[in-house]
Amino acid sequence: MVIKDNDLKNAVEKLKIENIKMEHISKIGEGSWHNVYRIESNIEEDLVLRIRKKKAYGQLQAYKEIDLITEYESSKVYYNQANQCSFPICPSFFDYFQEESLVFTVESFMGKGKILQYLSDSEAFKIGEVLGEFFKVMHRKDPEIQGFGNIIWNGKNLEGKKQQEVNYIWQNENDFYLSILNSLTTSDLTFNREKVVNKLLNLIENRRENQQKISLVNQDVTPENIILNLDNVSIIDPFPKLDFDLKYAGYFVFCYKFLLPAYSNAPRYRKHAYNKNSNILSRIADGFMKGYISDNVNLYKCLLDEYILWTLLEAHEHYEILNESELNPKTLQQMGDKDMIMNRLTLCLNELENLSLDNSFTFFNN
Ligand SMILES: Nc1ncnc2c1ncn2[C@@H]1O[C@H](COP(=O)(O)OP(=O)(O)O)[C@@H](O)[C@H]1O
Numbered sequence: 001m002v003i004k005d006n007d008l009k010n011a012v013e014k015l016k017i018e019n020i021k022m023e024h025i026s027k028i029g030e031g032s033w034h035n036v037y038r039i040e041s042n043i044e045e046d047l048v049l050r051i052r053k054k055k056a057y058g059q060l061q062a063y064k065e066i067d068l069i070t071e072y073e074s075s076k077v078y079y080n081q082a083n084q085c086s087f088p089i090c091p092s093f094f095d096y097f098q099e100e101s102l103v104f105t106v107e108s109f110m111g112k113g114k115i116l117q118y119l120s121d122s123e124a125f126k127i128g129e130v131l132g133e134f135f136k137v138m139h140r141k142d143p144e145i146q147g148f149g150n151i152i153w154n155g156k157n158l159e160g161k162k163q164q165e166v167n168y169i170w171q172n173e174n175d176f177y178l179s180i181l182n183s184l185t186t187s188d189l190t191f192n193r194e195k196v197v198n199k200l201l202n203l204i205e206n207r208r209e210n211q212q213k214i215s216l217v218n219q220d221v222t223p224e225n226i227i228l229n230l231d232n233v234s235i236i237d238p239f240p241k242l243d244f245d246l247k248y249a250g251y252f253v254f255c256y257k258f259l260l261p262a263y264s265n266a267p268r269y270r271k272h273a274y275n276k277n278s279n280i281l282s283r284i285a286d287g288f289m290k291g292y293i294s295d296n297v298n299l300y301k302c303l304l305d306e307y308i309l310w311t312l313l314e315a316h317e318h319y320e321i322l323n324e325s326e327l328n329p330k331t332l333q334q335m336g337d338k339d340m341i342m343n344r345l346t347l348c349l350n351e352l353e354n355l356s357l358d359n360s361f362t363f364f365n366n
């Protein structure tokens with residue numbers, strides 16, 4: 001194959017790998033931000049070259065050096081910490097190159113995953129279990145980066161955007177959930193207010209007393225960023241943040257049980273047809289819970305509470321966006337048009353109502 005792509009040629013030159021031939025390079029994937037190539041080697045491990053796209057979500061992306069350093073240094077730290085927890089769940093090699101005309105990363109090739117519809121129920125469950133066990137250990141580890149929240153590069157190191165006392169952050173977060181609950185209950189939306197409010201007030205009262213641990217969490221755990229292969233389940237392209245441990249375990253389950261199927265009509269996700277594979281996604285989430293909570297009933301209840309709070313947050317985000325006069329192109333791509341957003345808001349409110357019923361404890365078991 002003759003490679004015509006100039007960026008690819010330039011990147012390969014910059015890599016300075018000896019004896020590399022273009023026929024050893026093949027395109028293996030593409031996300032919203034990178035075109036991805038595998039470089040095969042007879043001597044060393046295979047590598048992956050991720051060339052940053054100039055356009056994302058239909059818009060030209062300005063070159064922002066600090067943002068790129070932040071993104072790639074955080075991936076490096078995440079990969080490193082993850083591999084200390086379970087080797088080799090992430091690429092053991094990672095590096096990046098950036099100048100205005102060309103930005104790329106190189107990392108270990110982690111193998112080829114199966115596509116969702118080819119996973120059997122039991123494979124999906126076991127992959128989820130491996131992930132749950134990994135995230136449990138990862139969340140228990142004290143992060144090297146100090147602070148809380150989004151990670152930023154301060155010119156020398158990475159740090160969390162917020163440098164406040166943990167209990168202060170924790171109580172503020174609980175207050176925030178109450179404030180968005182209030183904005184939904186005082187809106188003109190139709191849902192069973194009494195049930196939902198009762199459930200959430202109790203939940204928050206209990207949550208305040210059970211402060212969680214700050215961990216290095218991954219905000220992007222979609223199947224596109226996981227190599228779904230039981231022999232070597234791997235996590236790639238993380239979007240790390242410093243945030244609470246159980247909250248993000250709940251996020252994984254929320255993603256696989258609810259979010260991915262619910263977003264499958266949005267242009268950004270349509271091609272993945274997550275709604276058609278919702279059973280498989282749900283099995284991955286079941287396995288994850290088994291791996292993460294290992295039959296600890298109290299932990300299970302707390303995880304379910306976090307799931308409910310993610311549903312509340314999602315409902316509120318949808319409600320806020322519907323109040324905007326016009327949707328920006330990124331929102332249109334990621335969430336769909338106003339009708340889709342309204343329908344998804346209804347789904348979120350139904351889910352909230354169901355989870356607020358007295359027997360919601362059995363929610364995941366049926
Ligand atoms: N290290 C890797 N090993 C194997 N496959 C990879 C690796 N990195 C990326 N890929 C493949 O390329 C696809 C897109 O890569 P990704 O890094 O997620 O791009 P983006 O940053 O645009 O989301 C992935 O879904 C995966 O199939």
Ligand SMILES: [Mg+2]
Nearest residue numbers: 031224225237
């Ligand atoms: Mg990706």
